[in-house]
Amino acid sequence: ALHLAKAQDGKSLEDFQKVYNAIAEKLRDEDEFDGYIGYGPNLVRLSWHVSGTFDKNDNSGGSFGGTYRFKKEADDPANKGLQNAAHFLEPIAKKFPWISHGDLYTLAGVTALQEMQGPKIPWRPGRVDADEKDTPENGRLPDASQDGSYVRHYFGRFGFTDQEIVALLGAHCLGKTHLENSGYEGPWGAATNTFTNEFFVNLLNENWKLEKNEAGNKQYNSEKGYMMLPTDYALVQDGKFRKYVEKYAKDQDAFFEDFKSAYVKLLENGIDFGKLGKAYVFKTLDEQDS
Numbered sequence: 634a635l636h637l638a639k640a641q642d643g644k645s646l647e648d649f650q651k652v653y654n655a656i657a658e659k660l661r662d663e664d665e666f667d668g669y670i671g672y673g674p675n676l677v678r679l680s681w682h683v684s685g686t687f688d689k690n691d692n693s694g695g696s697f698g699g700t701y702r703f704k705k706e707a708d709d710p711a712n713k714g715l716q717n718a719a720h721f722l723e724p725i726a727k728k729f730p731w732i733s734h735g736d737l738y739t740l741a742g743v744t745a746l747q748e749m750q751g752p753k754i755p756w757r758p759g760r761v762d763a764d765e766k767d768t769p770e771n772g773r774l775p776d777a778s779q780d781g782s783y784v785r786h787y788f789g790r791f792g793f794t795d796q797e798i799v800a801l802l803g804a805h806c807l808g809k810t811h812l813e814n815s816g817y818e819g820p821w822g823a824a825t826n827t828f829t830n831e832f833f834v835n836l837l838n839e840n841w842k843l844e845k846n847e848a849g850n851k852q853y854n855s856e857k858g859y860m861m862l863p864t865d866y867a868l869v870q871d872g873k874f875r876k877y878v879e880k881y882a883k884d885q886d887a888f889f890e891d892f893k894s895a896y897v898k899l900l901e902n903g904i905d906f907g908k909l910g911k912a913y914v915f916k917t918l919d920e921q922d923s
Protein backbone atom coordinates (compact mmCIF):
# COMPACT_ATOMS: atom_id res chain seq x y z
CA ALA A 634 0.00 0.00 0.00
CA LEU A 635 0.99 3.62 -0.35
CA HIS A 636 2.83 5.28 2.53
CA LEU A 637 0.41 7.27 4.67
CA ALA A 638 1.56 10.86 5.23
CA LYS A 639 1.58 11.82 8.91
CA ALA A 640 0.91 15.40 10.07
CA GLN A 641 3.80 16.95 12.03
CA ASP A 642 2.04 17.77 15.33
CA GLY A 643 1.16 21.43 15.46
CA LYS A 644 3.38 22.51 12.55
CA SER A 645 1.76 24.87 10.09
CA LEU A 646 2.63 26.93 7.01
CA GLU A 647 4.55 29.44 9.16
CA ASP A 648 6.83 26.71 10.53
CA PHE A 649 7.67 25.34 7.09
CA GLN A 650 8.12 28.87 5.71
CA LYS A 651 10.83 29.29 8.40
CA VAL A 652 12.62 26.20 7.05
CA TYR A 653 12.21 27.56 3.49
CA ASN A 654 13.67 30.91 4.55
CA ALA A 655 16.64 29.29 6.32
CA ILE A 656 17.49 27.32 3.15
CA ALA A 657 16.91 30.37 0.91
CA GLU A 658 19.13 32.63 3.05
CA LYS A 659 21.90 30.02 3.10
CA LEU A 660 21.63 29.78 -0.71
CA ARG A 661 22.23 33.53 -0.93
CA ASP A 662 25.11 33.48 1.60
CA GLU A 663 26.98 30.59 0.00
CA ASP A 664 26.81 31.82 -3.60
CA GLU A 665 30.43 30.96 -4.50
CA PHE A 666 29.89 27.17 -4.61
CA ASP A 667 30.73 25.44 -7.91
CA GLY A 668 32.09 28.47 -9.71
CA TYR A 669 29.38 30.80 -8.43
CA ILE A 670 26.55 28.58 -9.63
CA GLY A 671 25.59 28.12 -5.98
CA TYR A 672 23.89 25.16 -4.32
CA GLY A 673 20.48 25.56 -6.00
CA PRO A 674 20.93 23.11 -8.89
CA ASN A 675 22.57 20.54 -6.59
CA LEU A 676 19.62 20.73 -4.17
CA VAL A 677 17.17 20.27 -7.05
CA ARG A 678 19.13 17.21 -8.22
CA LEU A 679 19.05 15.78 -4.65
CA SER A 680 15.25 16.21 -4.47
CA TRP A 681 14.91 14.29 -7.76
CA HIS A 682 17.36 11.54 -6.78
CA VAL A 683 15.66 10.82 -3.46
CA SER A 684 12.32 10.56 -5.31
CA GLY A 685 13.55 8.77 -8.44
CA THR A 686 14.21 5.53 -6.58
CA PHE A 687 10.44 4.97 -6.35
CA ASP A 688 9.11 1.75 -7.85
CA LYS A 689 5.32 1.68 -8.29
CA ASN A 690 5.40 -2.14 -8.57
CA ASP A 691 6.21 -2.64 -4.88
CA ASN A 692 6.03 0.95 -3.57
CA SER A 693 9.65 0.75 -2.50
CA GLY A 694 11.99 3.72 -2.59
CA GLY A 695 10.79 7.24 -3.22
CA SER A 696 11.00 10.38 -1.07
CA PHE A 697 8.85 9.17 1.88
CA GLY A 698 11.43 7.46 4.11
CA GLY A 699 14.34 9.87 3.74
CA THR A 700 16.64 6.87 3.24
CA TYR A 701 19.25 8.99 1.40
CA ARG A 702 20.58 9.66 4.94
CA PHE A 703 21.83 6.08 5.05
CA LYS A 704 25.25 5.17 3.58
CA LYS A 705 23.98 2.62 1.08
CA GLU A 706 21.90 5.19 -0.81
CA ALA A 707 24.25 8.16 -0.32
CA ASP A 708 27.13 6.08 -1.71
CA ASP A 709 25.24 5.04 -4.86
CA PRO A 710 27.63 6.07 -7.67
CA ALA A 711 24.65 7.78 -9.33
CA ASN A 712 24.53 10.12 -6.31
CA LYS A 713 28.14 11.28 -6.65
CA GLY A 714 28.30 15.05 -6.09
CA LEU A 715 25.13 15.17 -4.00
CA GLN A 716 27.21 15.03 -0.82
CA ASN A 717 27.48 18.80 -1.35
CA ALA A 718 23.70 19.24 -1.07
CA ALA A 719 23.51 16.87 1.91
CA HIS A 720 26.30 18.78 3.70
CA PHE A 721 24.54 22.07 2.94
CA LEU A 722 21.35 20.76 4.63
CA GLU A 723 22.97 19.42 7.83
CA PRO A 724 22.77 22.74 9.77
CA ILE A 725 19.17 23.20 8.56
CA ALA A 726 18.24 19.74 9.91
CA LYS A 727 19.89 20.69 13.25
CA LYS A 728 18.00 23.98 13.44
CA PHE A 729 14.66 22.29 12.70
CA PRO A 730 14.97 18.79 14.28
CA TRP A 731 11.21 18.25 13.96
CA ILE A 732 11.25 18.03 10.15
CA SER A 733 11.59 14.56 8.60
CA HIS A 734 14.47 13.90 6.17
CA GLY A 735 12.06 13.18 3.34
CA ASP A 736 10.27 16.48 3.90
CA LEU A 737 13.59 18.34 4.19
CA TYR A 738 15.11 16.89 0.99
CA THR A 739 11.98 17.67 -1.04
CA LEU A 740 11.35 21.09 0.53
CA ALA A 741 14.97 22.03 -0.26
CA GLY A 742 14.37 21.31 -3.96
CA VAL A 743 11.17 23.40 -3.93
CA THR A 744 12.99 26.26 -2.19
CA ALA A 745 15.89 26.17 -4.66
CA LEU A 746 13.56 26.17 -7.69
CA GLN A 747 11.47 29.10 -6.42
CA GLU A 748 14.56 31.10 -5.39
CA MET A 749 16.00 30.53 -8.91
CA GLN A 750 12.88 32.23 -10.33
CA GLY A 751 11.16 28.97 -11.19
CA PRO A 752 7.41 28.34 -10.84
CA LYS A 753 5.68 28.22 -7.45
CA ILE A 754 5.68 24.56 -6.40
CA PRO A 755 2.82 23.43 -4.09
CA TRP A 756 4.36 21.21 -1.40
CA ARG A 757 2.87 18.89 1.23
CA PRO A 758 4.64 17.69 4.41
CA GLY A 759 4.06 14.32 6.05
CA ARG A 760 6.94 12.06 5.00
CA VAL A 761 8.13 9.84 7.86
CA ASP A 762 11.73 8.65 8.35
CA ALA A 763 12.02 4.94 7.54
CA ASP A 764 14.49 2.39 8.89
CA GLU A 765 17.84 1.67 7.26
CA LYS A 766 16.53 -1.74 6.16
CA ASP A 767 14.01 0.06 3.90
CA THR A 768 16.80 1.74 1.90
CA PRO A 769 16.36 0.89 -1.79
CA GLU A 770 19.26 -0.86 -3.49
CA ASN A 771 21.58 1.12 -5.80
CA GLY A 772 20.95 1.22 -9.54
CA ARG A 773 17.47 2.73 -9.67
CA LEU A 774 18.59 6.03 -11.16
CA PRO A 775 18.84 6.47 -14.94
CA ASP A 776 21.81 5.93 -17.25
CA ALA A 777 22.66 9.08 -19.24
CA SER A 778 24.18 7.21 -22.18
CA GLN A 779 20.88 5.80 -23.42
CA ASP A 780 18.25 6.65 -26.08
CA GLY A 781 14.59 7.73 -26.16
CA SER A 782 13.02 4.29 -25.71
CA TYR A 783 15.18 3.74 -22.63
CA VAL A 784 14.06 7.10 -21.18
CA ARG A 785 10.38 6.32 -21.89
CA HIS A 786 10.67 2.88 -20.30
CA TYR A 787 12.62 4.20 -17.32
CA PHE A 788 10.02 6.84 -16.41
CA GLY A 789 7.24 4.36 -17.13
CA ARG A 790 8.22 2.85 -13.75
CA PHE A 791 6.74 5.97 -12.11
CA GLY A 792 3.82 6.19 -14.52
CA PHE A 793 5.02 9.35 -16.30
CA THR A 794 3.72 10.31 -19.78
CA ASP A 795 5.92 11.59 -22.65
CA GLN A 796 4.80 15.13 -21.84
CA GLU A 797 5.72 14.77 -18.16
CA ILE A 798 9.12 13.29 -19.02
CA VAL A 799 10.02 16.18 -21.35
CA ALA A 800 8.80 18.78 -18.84
CA LEU A 801 10.82 17.20 -16.00
CA LEU A 802 14.02 17.10 -18.05
CA GLY A 803 13.71 20.86 -18.51
CA ALA A 804 15.43 21.04 -15.11
CA HIS A 805 18.64 20.49 -17.04
CA CYS A 806 18.58 24.24 -17.62
CA LEU A 807 20.22 24.33 -14.17
CA GLY A 808 23.78 23.74 -13.04
CA LYS A 809 26.21 21.59 -14.97
CA THR A 810 27.68 18.12 -15.41
CA HIS A 811 30.99 17.42 -13.63
CA LEU A 812 33.41 14.88 -15.08
CA GLU A 813 34.42 13.66 -11.61
CA ASN A 814 30.77 13.02 -10.66
CA SER A 815 29.15 11.45 -13.71
CA GLY A 816 31.81 11.15 -16.40
CA TYR A 817 30.23 13.99 -18.38
CA GLU A 818 31.76 17.42 -18.66
CA GLY A 819 29.62 20.49 -18.80
CA PRO A 820 30.27 24.02 -19.94
CA TRP A 821 31.08 26.63 -17.40
CA GLY A 822 29.68 29.32 -19.63
CA ALA A 823 26.20 27.99 -20.06
CA ALA A 824 25.80 26.65 -16.52
CA THR A 825 22.99 28.58 -14.94
CA ASN A 826 21.20 29.14 -11.66
CA THR A 827 18.05 30.64 -13.15
CA PHE A 828 15.14 28.41 -14.10
CA THR A 829 14.09 29.01 -17.72
CA ASN A 830 13.06 27.08 -20.86
CA GLU A 831 16.53 27.46 -22.38
CA PHE A 832 17.24 23.72 -22.23
CA PHE A 833 14.58 23.30 -24.94
CA VAL A 834 15.67 26.38 -26.92
CA ASN A 835 19.28 25.14 -26.98
CA LEU A 836 18.23 21.59 -27.95
CA LEU A 837 16.49 22.98 -31.05
CA ASN A 838 18.76 25.90 -31.96
CA GLU A 839 22.30 24.68 -31.39
CA ASN A 840 24.31 22.67 -33.86
CA TRP A 841 25.05 19.48 -31.88
CA LYS A 842 28.03 17.22 -32.53
CA LEU A 843 28.41 13.82 -30.86
CA GLU A 844 31.92 13.62 -29.41
CA LYS A 845 33.83 11.48 -26.94
CA ASN A 846 34.75 13.38 -23.81
CA GLU A 847 37.88 13.02 -21.66
CA ALA A 848 36.29 10.16 -19.74
CA GLY A 849 35.61 8.32 -23.00
CA ASN A 850 31.85 8.91 -22.78
CA LYS A 851 29.89 10.24 -25.75
CA GLN A 852 28.13 13.55 -25.32
CA TYR A 853 26.73 16.23 -27.65
CA ASN A 854 28.67 19.47 -27.82
CA SER A 855 27.83 22.74 -29.54
CA GLU A 856 30.12 25.49 -30.93
CA LYS A 857 28.97 27.80 -28.13
CA GLY A 858 30.38 25.27 -25.65
CA TYR A 859 27.03 23.90 -24.50
CA MET A 860 26.58 20.14 -23.95
CA MET A 861 23.75 17.64 -23.92
CA LEU A 862 23.66 14.11 -22.54
CA PRO A 863 22.57 11.36 -24.92
CA THR A 864 19.33 11.11 -22.90
CA ASP A 865 18.83 14.86 -23.34
CA TYR A 866 19.40 14.70 -27.09
CA ALA A 867 17.02 11.74 -27.30
CA LEU A 868 14.21 14.25 -26.70
CA VAL A 869 14.73 15.74 -30.18
CA GLN A 870 15.53 12.43 -31.87
CA ASP A 871 12.27 10.80 -30.77
CA GLY A 872 9.26 12.31 -32.60
CA LYS A 873 6.83 11.88 -29.70
CA PHE A 874 9.14 13.69 -27.28
CA ARG A 875 10.18 16.30 -29.87
CA LYS A 876 6.75 17.89 -30.14
CA TYR A 877 6.86 18.79 -26.44
CA VAL A 878 10.40 20.17 -26.77
CA GLU A 879 9.07 22.47 -29.51
CA LYS A 880 6.08 23.47 -27.38
CA TYR A 881 8.24 24.40 -24.38
CA ALA A 882 10.89 26.16 -26.47
CA LYS A 883 8.10 28.47 -27.71
CA ASP A 884 6.11 28.84 -24.50
CA GLN A 885 7.94 29.25 -21.18
CA ASP A 886 4.65 29.60 -19.26
CA ALA A 887 3.46 26.22 -20.55
CA PHE A 888 6.82 24.75 -19.54
CA PHE A 889 6.56 26.25 -16.03
CA GLU A 890 3.02 24.91 -15.58
CA ASP A 891 3.82 21.40 -16.81
CA PHE A 892 7.13 21.23 -14.92
CA LYS A 893 5.39 22.21 -11.68
CA SER A 894 2.80 19.41 -12.08
CA ALA A 895 5.35 16.75 -13.05
CA TYR A 896 7.78 17.76 -10.29
CA VAL A 897 5.02 17.57 -7.62
CA LYS A 898 4.08 14.13 -8.97
CA LEU A 899 7.74 13.06 -8.75
CA LEU A 900 8.15 14.27 -5.16
CA GLU A 901 4.85 12.78 -3.98
CA ASN A 902 4.95 9.46 -5.84
CA GLY A 903 3.96 6.58 -3.56
CA ILE A 904 2.54 8.74 -0.78
CA ASP A 905 -1.13 8.99 0.26
CA PHE A 906 -1.67 12.45 1.74
CA GLY A 907 -5.28 11.58 2.46
CA LYS A 908 -7.23 14.35 4.11
CA LEU A 909 -4.08 16.17 5.30
CA GLY A 910 -5.42 19.27 3.60
CA LYS A 911 -4.15 21.29 0.73
CA ALA A 912 -0.55 21.93 -0.26
CA TYR A 913 1.49 24.87 0.98
CA VAL A 914 2.72 27.50 -1.50
CA PHE A 915 5.69 29.34 0.00
CA LYS A 916 6.63 32.98 -0.51
CA THR A 917 10.05 33.68 -1.97
CA LEU A 918 12.47 35.80 0.06
CA ASP A 919 11.88 38.69 -2.34
CA GLU A 920 8.13 38.47 -1.81
CA GLN A 921 8.65 38.74 1.97
CA ASP A 922 11.06 41.69 1.82
CA SER A 923 8.51 44.04 0.33
Ligand code: HEM
Nearest residue numbers: 674675678681714775777801804807808809810811814815
Ligand atom coordinates in the same frame (compact mmCIF):
# COMPACT_ATOMS: atom_id res chain seq x y z
C1 HEM B 1 16.85 10.65 -18.07
C2 HEM B 1 16.85 11.19 -16.83
C3 HEM B 1 18.06 11.92 -16.29
C4 HEM B 1 19.40 11.64 -16.47
C5 HEM B 1 20.04 10.48 -17.25
C6 HEM B 1 20.14 12.67 -15.75
C7 HEM B 1 21.53 12.74 -15.68
C8 HEM B 1 22.24 13.78 -15.10
C9 HEM B 1 23.68 13.85 -15.06
C10 HEM B 1 24.64 12.81 -15.62
C11 HEM B 1 24.00 15.01 -14.42
C12 HEM B 1 25.41 15.54 -14.10
C13 HEM B 1 25.76 15.22 -12.64
C14 HEM B 1 27.17 15.74 -12.32
O1 HEM B 1 28.08 15.37 -13.11
O2 HEM B 1 27.33 16.49 -11.34
C15 HEM B 1 22.77 15.67 -14.07
C16 HEM B 1 22.69 16.88 -13.43
C17 HEM B 1 21.50 17.48 -13.04
N1 HEM B 1 20.24 16.92 -13.13
FE1 HEM B 1 19.74 15.29 -14.22
N2 HEM B 1 19.27 13.55 -15.16
C18 HEM B 1 17.99 13.12 -15.45
C19 HEM B 1 16.80 13.69 -15.01
C20 HEM B 1 16.73 14.80 -14.17
C21 HEM B 1 15.50 15.29 -13.55
C22 HEM B 1 14.12 14.61 -13.71
C23 HEM B 1 15.83 16.39 -12.82
C24 HEM B 1 14.97 17.29 -11.96
C25 HEM B 1 13.65 17.42 -12.09
C26 HEM B 1 17.27 16.60 -13.00
C27 HEM B 1 17.97 17.64 -12.44
C28 HEM B 1 19.35 17.83 -12.58
C29 HEM B 1 20.06 19.02 -12.15
C30 HEM B 1 19.43 20.27 -11.51
C31 HEM B 1 21.42 18.81 -12.44
C32 HEM B 1 22.59 19.77 -12.17
C33 HEM B 1 23.23 19.36 -10.85
C34 HEM B 1 24.44 20.23 -10.48
O3 HEM B 1 24.72 21.23 -11.21
O4 HEM B 1 25.09 19.91 -9.46
N3 HEM B 1 17.79 15.62 -13.81
N4 HEM B 1 21.70 14.90 -14.50
Ligand SMILES: Nc1cccc2nccn12
Nearest residue numbers: 805807808809860861862
Ligand atom coordinates in the same frame (compact mmCIF):
# COMPACT_ATOMS: atom_id res chain seq x y z
N1 LIG C 1 23.02 21.72 -16.91
C1 LIG C 1 22.86 20.42 -17.23
C2 LIG C 1 22.86 19.42 -16.26
C3 LIG C 1 22.65 18.09 -16.61
C4 LIG C 1 22.45 17.72 -17.91
C5 LIG C 1 22.47 18.75 -18.88
N2 LIG C 1 22.30 18.67 -20.19
C6 LIG C 1 22.38 19.92 -20.69
C7 LIG C 1 22.62 20.81 -19.69
N3 LIG C 1 22.68 20.05 -18.54
